[in-house]
Amino acid sequence: MRMTVTDKKIIKELDELKLDNLTGLTHSEEYCSYDASNGTSIVEFKYRRATYDTWMVEMMKLTKGFQKAALSGKQYYYLVMTDDTIFIWNLTKLLPGKQWSHSTQLCPATTDFNNKAKILKIVTYLDIKDCIHKINRGIKNDLCL
Helix, strand or coil, X not given: CCCCHHHHHHHHHHHHHCCCCCCCCEECCCCCCCCEECCCEEEEEEECCCCCCEEEEEHHHHHHHHHHHXXXXXXXXXXXXXXXXXXXXXXXXXXXXXXXXXXXXXXXXXXXXXXXXXXXXXXXXXXXXXXXXXXXXXCCEECCC
């Protein structure tokens, strides 16, 4: 997976915020199930234009990242950046013991918007109330929930 401008922006902002376990991230190799990592963490990034109370997450991506983190002794984080907010979930702590609802959705096959193909994906949902950080990007003030 090549590093996008958005990925670079997210990594730079995380370094500036100096959040535990989320500084010094480097982009993952080309064919990897997560976007970045450091010595203690694996992170999946998403950029969205709108904010939702629940965020749809592809179950396969979530479980692959969780397994890689568990096998390497790292924490697994899921991060969503919008124009005005960064939401961060620690999935290593959230996944065990949580009741996960899931469904099958017809979704774009890739994030390449020129490719209009859709496939069935099993998805689950992250609730905004479960995020460990909700950061206002204008103020860069941690508004932990």
